[in-house]
Amino acid sequence: VKVDEVNRQVCFVLRPGYQLPTPTGPTGQLYADKTRAPATSSATPATTPGVVVAAVPAPAPITPTTPAVAVSAPVAPVLPPVAPAKDGSIPAATLTAAAKPSTPEVPAPKAPNQLAVAAPVIEVKPAPPSRPLPQxxxxxxxxxxxxxxxxxxxxxxxxxxxxxxxxxxxxxxxxxxxxxxxxxxxxxxxxxxxxxxxxxxxxxxxxxxxxxxxxxxxx
Incomplete structure (x- = not known):
């Protein structure tokens, strides 16, 4: 078995003693004939006597891989040092606060500033009845x-x-x-x-x- 890494071909040749006479054609023409000849099966002989050309498998398609996004784990808050009790125990409230992960507060979206303009109230007072002029x-x-x-x-x-x-x-x-x-x-x-x-x-x-x-x- 001979592997041609340049042309990506695998060939089967006869062992020494079983080879046929060397063809008169140039080696470059031999490789060109091998390239143009369809590779149907690994057992199909080439046109040149004494040389068997094996089928070249198609390269596997390259599938792009999506990079994994690293999700950072929530960071535990740093608590101030707490002095243990006289018996060496730590208060339960401190342990509970340390066990709970801190959740960042997401500020609520601010509504656009809207100026509330009140409609002017016009108070219409009835005109006082005109008093007749004294006679x-x-x-x-x-x-x-x-x-x-x-x-x-x-x-x-x-x-x-x-x-x-x-x-x-x-x-x-x-x-x-x-x-x-x-x-x-x-x-x-x-x-x-x-x-x-x-x-x-x-x-x-x-x-x-x-x-x-x-x-x-x-x-």
């Missing part, structure tokens, strides 16, 4: 009491009944009152209670607002 009632110097009262009644849509036609007084000082028509009348006629002829005033407010003015009878 003003005036009596100018030179006019009379009856003329002023009848002018006020016309402005307030009242009707005046003046019982005594000759009962009247001139306005000698300006008069000024604020409020409703009824309030002005209540403040006006009491000014004449000490007059020689005073007044009795009555009125009814409704669909027909009427003001009745008469002379007060003396007892």
């Amino acid at each position: 003003v009632w005036t009596a100018e110097v030179g006019s009379t009491l009856r003329d002023s009262v009848e002018e006020w009644a016309k402005k307030a849509r009242w009707r005046v009944i003046w019982a005594q036609e000759d009962l009247n007084y001139p306005i000698e000082a300006p008069l000024h009152f604020e409020g409703s028509f009824q309030e002005a009348i209540k403040q006006l006629f009491p000014l004449y209670d000490n007059a020689p002829r005073s007044f009795v005033v009555d009125g009814s407010e409704g669909s027909q607002s009427v003001l009745y003015v008469a002379e007060r009878k003396k007892k």
